[in-house]
Amino acid sequence: MTEVSSLTGRLLVATPALADPNFDRAVVLLLDHDEKGSLGVVLNRPTPVDVADILEGWGELAGAPGVVFQGGPVSLDSALGVAVIPGEKGAPPRARPRAGARASVPADPIGFRRVHGAIGLVDLEAPPELLASALGSLRIFAGYSGWGPGQLENELAEGAWYVVESEPGDVSSPDPERLWRAVLRRQRSELAMVATYPDDPSLN
Secondary structure (H helix, E strand, O other): OOOOOOOOOOOEEEEEOOOHHHHHOOOEEEEEEOOOOEEEEEOOEEEEEEEEHHHHOHHHHHHOOEEEEOOOOEEEEEEEEEEOOOOOOOOOOOOOOOOOOOOOOOOOOEEEEEEEEEEEEEEOOOOOOOHHHOOHHOOOOOOOEEEOOOOOHHHHHHOOOEEEEOHHHOOOOOOOOHHHHOOOOOOOOHHHOOOOOOOOOOOO
C-alpha cells in the first residue's frame, strides 16, 4: 500500500479544528506509517525534565533545550531517541578522490536506524560514545503517538491534520513552542495563512 507507507518521515500538523488536548497545536513527526498503523513523536512538547537526569551519558548529546520532550500520550514511561545524522545511507557517491579509486558511503553508526533521509532512531541502550561523533542533533522523547490500522487515515479525512514535508531542523528546533507556526509559515500554499490563527479564536 504505497499511499499509506509514503507518509513516513512527514509531519502531521494539528489543524485548529483538532479538539484532542493531547494534540492541540501539535507537530508530529511520523516515524512509521503503513497498513498496520502509525507511530510518531510530538516535536513541540518540552517537559521540565533534563535528559541528563534520566539517561546517563546522553544529556550532553541532546540539543538545546536539553530536556525530555513528551512524544505523545502512549507509554510515557519509555524513552525514544530521534537523531539527525547528515548524509543518506546508500546515496550515490558525490566524487571520487582519484582516478580509479572507489568512494564508498560510510555505513550508519551502530545504534542508529535511519527512518527517512537524515532522520533516524537511536538505540538508547547503546553506549553514547558510539554515536557522539556522527550525530548532527539528538532529541529524547518520553512516550509516543500511535494510531491503529486506518485510524490516522480517518483523522486525515476528518480534517484533523495537515500533512507537510519535514526538514531535519524540525527535530532539533531550539524554539519548539513556536514550531507549529514556523512549519505552517514556510508552506507555499494557503497553509501559510493558518500560521496567523489566534491561540484563542474567541478573542478574534
